Amino acid sequence: MFGGQDSKQHTVQPYVTGTSVIGLKCADGVVLGADTLVSYGSLAKNRKTSRLMTVSNHCSLGFSGEYSDFQEIKSTLEELMISEYCMADNIPMQPRAIHQYLARVMYEARNKQDPLYNQLVIGGVLPATGEGYLGLVDLLGTNYESEMIATGYGTYIALPLLRKAYRPDITVAEGRKVIEDCLRVLYYRDARSIDTVQISTVTKEGAETTEPFKLETSWDFKKFKAGSRLIDESTW
Amino acid sequence: MTSIGTGYDLSSSTFSPEGRVFQTEYAMKSVENSGTAVGARCSDGVVIAVEKVYHSRMMMKGSLRRVHFVEKHIGVGIAGLLPDGRQMVSKCREEATQYREVYGEPVPGRVLVDRLARFTHLYTLYWHVRSFGCSALVAAYDAEGPQLYMVEPSGMLMRYNACATGKAKQQAKTELEKLKLGELTCREAVTELAKTIVNVHDSTKDKLYELEMLWVCEESGRTAQFVPQELIDEARKAAEDEKDREDDDDDMDDA
Numbered sequence: 001m002f003g004g005q006d007s008k009q010h011t012v013q014p015y016v017t018g019t020s021v022i023g024l025k026c027a028d029g030v031v032l033g034a035d036t037l038v039s040y041g042s043l044a045k046n047r048k049t050s051r052l053m054t055v056s057n058h059c060s061l062g063f064s065g066e067y068s069d070f071q072e073i074k075s076t077l078e079e080l081m082i083s084e085y086c087m088a089d090n091i092p093m094q095p096r097a098i099h100q101y102l103a104r105v106m107y108e109a110r111n112k113q114d115p116l117y118n119q120l121v122i123g124g125v126l127p128a129t130g131e132g133y134l135g136l137v138d139l140l141g142t143n144y145e146s147e148m149i150a151t152g153y154g155t156y157i158a159l160p161l162l163r164k165a166y167r168p169d170i171t172v173a174e175g176r177k178v179i180e181d182c183l184r185v186l187y188y189r190d191a192r193s194i195d196t197v198q199i200s201t202v203t204k205e206g207a208e209t210t211e212p213f214k215l216e217t218s219w220d221f222k223k224f225k226a227g228s229r230l231i232d233e234s235t236w
Numbered sequence: 237m238t239s240i241g242t243g244y245d246l247s248s249s250t251f252s253p254e255g256r257v258f259q260t261e262y263a264m265k266s267v268e269n270s271g272t273a274v275g276a277r278c279s280d281g282v283v284i285a286v287e288k289v290y291h292s293r294m295m296m297k298g299s300l301r302r303v304h305f306v307e308k309h310i311g312v313g314i315a316g317l318l319p320d321g322r323q324m325v326s327k328c329r330e331e332a333t334q335y336r337e338v339y340g341e342p343v344p345g346r347v348l349v350d351r352l353a354r355f356t357h358l359y360t361l362y363w364h365v366r367s368f369g370c371s372a373l374v375a376a377y378d379a380e381g382p383q384l385y386m387v388e389p390s391g392m393l394m395r396y397n398a399c400a401t402g403k404a405k406q407q408a409k410t411e412l413e414k415l416k417l418g419e420l421t422c423r424e425a426v427t428e429l430a431k432t433i434v435n436v437h438d439s440t441k442d443k444l445y446e447l448e449m450l451w452v453c454e455e456s457g458r459t460a461q462f463v464p465q466e467l468i469d470e471a472r473k474a475a476e477d478e479k480d481r482e483d484d485d486d487d488m489d490d491a
Contacts, residue, residue, distance in 0.1 A: 078336075079337075082332075
């Protein structure tokens with residue numbers, strides 16, 4: 001029976017979650033974007049929590065899904081990077097290797113019927129050529145590489161926009177604008193999002209994650225004015 | 237050593253009647269057969285230098301490395317048996333990881349060396365294991381400031397302003413005592429330590445050797461890093477030139 005002495009229950013649903021992460025591969029690197037909200041169900045609980053991390057000089061990571069599981073992944077990665085540092089062999093770990101490593105971690109957890117409830121977006125550059133790298137791993141261990149990636153609500157809302165904006169020769173500077181626009185649209189449409197966001201860019205020069213900043217938004221549409229709609233006339 | 241050869245040196249779990257443990261002392265002897273290693277704590281960090289004697293002419297530069305990193309802010313220099321030293325380094329890394337996992341912050345140097353010393357000491361207590369044939373110089377920089385420690389095969393741990401171990405440790409210690417460590421910066425210490433190693437190096441016995449150096453200092457952002465090769469080369473060359481000049485002067489005196 002459930003909850004009996006021999007049974008063990010694993011995470012079956014996330015509680016504290018982040019919404020979409022989006023990423024775009026560019027000619028000279030990669031851009032990732034995410035807002036800084038971590039929700040408890042539908043409650044906007046932590047409004048300034050970074051959902052992007054800089055893994056190395058050549059790699060950044062963004063997550064959506066359960067925050068505690070991401071913290072676990074984050075410390076695993078930090079440990080990995082310290083052993084990489086101690087190796088001191090001047091051979092930087094490639095984003096592709098980090099992607100594969102995370103895929104192994106996620107798939108192993110899933111096979112124990114205890115998945116890490118996240119979707120992870122890995123953005124980086126190949127140190128030798130400066131070519132961008134963008135990949136995704138989800139809670140099942142599914143992993144792939146793509147020119148544009150979005151998770152969660154972003155799959156529906158941001159992905160088509162990213163596809164439209166993408167060109168093989170798009171630069172990081174242009175990509176940054178596209179990502180910002182996508183985050184803005186997501187903020188308009190996704191009820192679990194917030195207008196404070198971070199953007200991470202990875203180029204040959206290094207990986208950099210901005211401080212959280214506010215998106216410019218406009219709400220002065222006619223239909224938004226008080227009294228412009230029938231239901232605005234309260235009957236109470 | 238009157239008790240030698242009378243059966244008191246067969247096991248690390250046997251004391252001699254004078255209260256000595258010969259096996260542990262032999263382990264320390266194996267450190268004295270190795271190239272000299274020196275370390276200095278300066279005003280802005282710690283520097284460790286190791287004289288790596290080449291076993292063979294054909295050995296490639298950079299192999300059998302004797303300076304290692306165990307955490308971002310902790311470096312280790314090894315004198316003695318290198319495989320034993322690597323075991324110590326692995327243990328340090330393991331402990332550093334474990335500390336980070338439990339306490340969520342980098343391990344303080346003090347804690348790490350304490351754990352390393354306990355580990356080393358354990359290997360002096362049982363007949364079925366061999367003691368470590370190496371000493372580890374540990375350089376760390378944390379909230380407590382720059383620190384230099386040495387762990388010896390006996391499990392003895394001490395914190396130093398400057399220390400030396402290996403073949404020419406006596407001579408090296410005498411040289412180190414002349415330094416004004418409180419005023420010296422790490423950059424200056426690189427020159428001084430190179431000079432020490434060059435001066436104590438016995439070129440009649442060991443021809444080829446490499447100078448390996450690491451530092452943890454303000455200049456390296458308080459992280460453990462190799463001292464840049466140009467800096468080492470420069471320091472070594474200056475030291476060797478000076479030594480040559482002195483030798484020439486001595487020859488002139490003799491003549």
